[in-house]
Amino acid sequence: MTTYCARLSSIKWLICPFIFLAVVFALIAATAPASAAELKFNDLKQSDFSDATSGSNKRALFKNAGTVGGKNVDLVAKASTGTSANEFSVHNDLKKPGIASIMGKGSAAIWADWYIYEAGTYNLATDKGGVAVEAEVFVQYNDLDGPNQERLFIELCAPPVEFVRISRQSTLPREFGTVAGVDSVFSAIGDKTYSNEPTSGAEVSYSKTSVFRMGRIGVNKLTVALDDHSYKESQSFDLKCSDMRKPAAKDDRKEAESGTPVTLHILENDGNELAGGAFSVSSVTSFAKGTVSLVLPSGASSPVTIKRGEALGDAITGFTVKGQGTWTYDDHTGGLTFNPEAGFRGSPTPVEYTFKNGLYDKRKPATTANGESGKARVTILYPDIQLVKTATPPAVFAVGALITYKFKVSNPGAFPLTNVQITDTMPGVVIKGEPITLAAGSRDKPTVDETTFTATYALTDADLKKAGGTQIINTASASGSTPDGKTLTSLPSSATVTLPALSGLSIEKTSGAPSGSKAGDTITYTFKVENTGNVTLTGVKITDDKLGKLPAFTIGTLATGVKTVTAVYKLTEADVAAGKVENTATVTGTPPPGSPPLPEPKPSTATTGIPLPGLMVKKTAGVPTGNRLGDKITYTFKVKNTGNVTLKDVVLDEPGLKIEGQLLELSPGAEDAASFTAVHEITQADLDKGRVDGAVIAAGTSPDKTRVASAPSATSVPLLAEGKLEVKKTAGVPPATGSAIRSPIRSR
Structure with missing residues (x-):
């Protein structure tokens, strides 16, 4: 740390290494929310750092200090105590250039809260704004020098702190108690001079949070910095609240x-x-x-x-x-x-x-x-409990047919057992029988019950697909409670039922998207033929009411499993007019001699829609604000998707009219009357013509990347003509005394 002190004489503040860990644990077993992404620290420049100091409200902004889920975030540090004895800054050294840090200048403890904000959303000057970002945090603080010159403080028992990780080779003293009025604080204390050795500090894991806290004491310009964690789990141990x-x-x-x-x-x-x-x-x-x-x-x-x-x-x-x-x-x-x-x-x-x-x-x-x-x-x-399980197969093997089971449970141990019950490992087994008590017995003379517990299992389609001779092996165990409340479990006991030969065949037809929407374009169909029984079928073939007989439709021999076939169909004018193609496929086959007859497979029908893009626009003109040059007419527009596919990048265009707005996407049948507006200023040409004419066209992009245009929507707004009349009176010179004065009046 001595090297740091020499280098940091001109740096204002410093902090210790942090990392945001995606714990995702969050009690994943049941109700945990989705885990947050992990915060990763970026290298910083001095220009990324700015601070504001006003009495006890010391704070600093580190721009683009890290990333969460691949997006840059800012870190804002706020000191609640010890502000005069500590400073924030960007620390640089040869090992890790540009990291947020705290530098100590006195013996007062500082508690600093670190806020994670979306980049550019926090105003340092006003201490306002900031869009919080939640992350998993796993931070390393190292270089705690001593003896007793630097201390790291963590509120180990307060969320979001999860644990503190310590190197197994660390010799740092560790304490637990009250620091600066805060209870249940973990302290790591510097014991000698270090130079960034991992054993000289600690790493802290914080669960999903947008703000995390740490504290420290550092004198003589000693520093700690926030950085990504690096301890190997096998060479360290984790401390939680109870561990202290x-x-x-x-x-x-x-x-x-x-x-x-x-x-x-x-x-x-x-x-x-x-x-x-x-x-x-x-x-x-x-x-x-x-x-x-x-x-x-x-x-x-x-x-x-x-x-x-x-x-x-x-x-x-x-x-x-x-x-x-x-x-x-x-x-x-x-x-x-x-x-x-x-x-x-x-x-x-x-x-x-x-x-x-x-x-x-x-x-x-x-x-x-x-x-x-x-x-x-x-x-x-050592008490004991034992179980023997037996099985009886159904008279007819079919989906839903029941295998029945019986259980013989014994207590040959020296302790009475209560709450004795049966647990079966195979899903779908239904056990009947209430828990019982078995008195203590012995190896030679056990206490036995073989009437209380029975079970059934309904055969499934998956069971019946297994090859003839396959065994359904079902395993169960018995358990009971010993006098001190512990649970005792028997060795497993299995029962076996052998499947006979079974015949079955099915077909599933699906269609891909049409290559276009005109006659001659194609649809690719996929036929999934499955042998649902457990014997090999021969003569397996597909029949399709539109595709007819194709070589690929002759499958021949099909063992248990699936065969997939594809075929291409060309659209007709009738298909395009109907807007869809619907056709049905069937499959047939023959089971081997001695096997059960093959039930008739159900036909499979595929219905495929043909993409028909369409777009309509209606232009409506408002009442002009007047009939003079410069007066305005406001237009509104209603756009509707009249096709059966979604259109993107929908825009309007009319020569000579500036239309504001853009509609990014319009689903089939949807219409929009709010995204587009336009205002036209009346020109002299409009006045001379006596009206304002125009027609707008809507256009959008269909899923196949082609542009679709609507029919024009026209408007004609009449303009009222305005007349103008002037009167001017002039007087002539009187010809003689007493003569009348003539005043010609001119009008225009």
């Missing part, structure tokens, strides 16, 4: 079928110890699975010890107890497995284990010790 609280392990107990391996997911009932000694069950995390260590019991041998790094230490994950079997723990699944030796009967000696939380600080041994649970005991008991 005090761990509490609870005893485990399981009954299992005698002589079989048993796996217990021992962390499923474990959790955290809360204030006052209260206990809370927590979901099992990958980190907790990776911290379990077995306690070596008396008489054990061949211990398996693995090294988990400096922070987690060594752990025992397996050993053998002579005369009983082998215990093995799996870090990835969290399963503890007991594999009994051949012939072992009874229950093995219980074993113990511990697990840890994510607290770590090699400077404080007491803190590390507080991060380990007490010992929990694992006990395995």
Whole structure:
């Protein structure tokens, strides 16, 4: 980090690496919404960065800072605390040019919220606007220098944070508590000088969100930056909220079928110890699975010890107890497995284990010790349940015919079983019989029930297509509850029914789109002929009422399966006039001797529409605003698709008239009266003519890329003539005193 400090003396602000991860997990099992795309960071230039600082409202805009789903987005950073001790900027180094960053200038903690906006929608000056973009975020923060010069803060227990990923080789101290008034904060603390090593930081995963938060403390111009994640999952571990609280392990107990391996997911009932000694069950995390260590019991041998790094230490994950079997723990699944030796009967000696939380600080041994649970005991008991299943085939094999099943369920174990019921693996099996209780029995004298449970299965078309002699093998198991509420399941039991020979044939005819809409254009038909039985047919051929007999229609021998044939038909004038082509195909065939007769296949009819594009436009003139030069006439237009195909890029055209608007698409039968308008200013030529004439044409593009034009729609708007009269009076000179004055009046 020393190198960064020298380079960043002139840079204002800095931030730590982030990546938006498409978790898509979102509980995909059931109700999860579609997952968001992942945010990927872009290289930035200084010109991509701008900031606004006004007291506690410090914020920065990073233009085109990343992409979500292939589209550029802006990042807006807003600091809620520690604004005077931290700055935002674009940081550059040889490894990663141009990344958003935070640079520390004091010891105050900063909490920064990062907003993801559509590019160009946020106004930094007014702190307004911004169209939010949701993304999956997975961010790396590294280069936390120390000792204790830089700290990273994450609200681990608050959405949208999912987990914090730590390198297994990391030696950074980790704490959990309250920071700057915020509870349940994960802290990663710099312990020495780093230069971008992955082990010097952490990665944070945020679920689908448009804003994410982080905090940090950094002094002496030390920086952290937002960047894409890079840790390998196999070389790191993930910390969730429960991983940072005090761990509490609870005893485990399981009954299992005698002589079989048993796996217990021992962390499923474990959790955290809360204030006052209260206990809370927590979901099992990958980190907790990776911290379990077995306690070596008396008489054990061949211990398996693995090294988990400096922070987690060594752990025992397996050993053998002579005369009983082998215990093995799996870090990835969290399963503890007991594999009994051949012939072992009874229950093995219980074993113990511990697990840890994510607290770590090699400077404080007491803190590390507080991060380990007490010992929990694992006990395995071997009860037993057994099942025998038998089947009776139907009298006639047909779709819907029933196979019936009976079940004999036994309890040869030392525990009574309640809620005993049957589960069948084959879809479509209907089981009858309410759950029962079976008293404890023994291997020599088991408790038996063979009247309560029955089942049926209705044969399907898919079943009957299987070759004669094919077996329908149906498997079921019995289960029951042991006295401590655990579920015990029997070994599977199967019953078999053999299918006889069956005959069946079907045809399905489909048509492609016509090559055009005039006589002589073609339609390609596809004929799917299927042997729906389970015997080979001969003499298979197709008959079509329009195509007649074609060589391709003679299929001949057809084993179980599908044969596809194509044929081309030329349109006639009658087809074009009708606007469609409808024809029917049939298929015939012969089953082998000794097989059931072939039922008559159903004909298949295909109806194909012929594309007939058409377009109509109606032009309507409004009342002129006057009858003088420059007065205006407003025109409206109604466009209708009179054909049977969708038209695109519909426009209007009239010489001498500027028409505003464009209709991008018009489906068959649809009309539009709002997209187009035009205004005409009256000219002297219009006045001399005494009217305004014009005709408009609509045009659009059909699916085959040809332009379709309408008939013209004409309008003629009469203009009223306006007359004009002037009067001018003049006086002459009087000829003599007393004479009359004559005033000629001229008019025009």
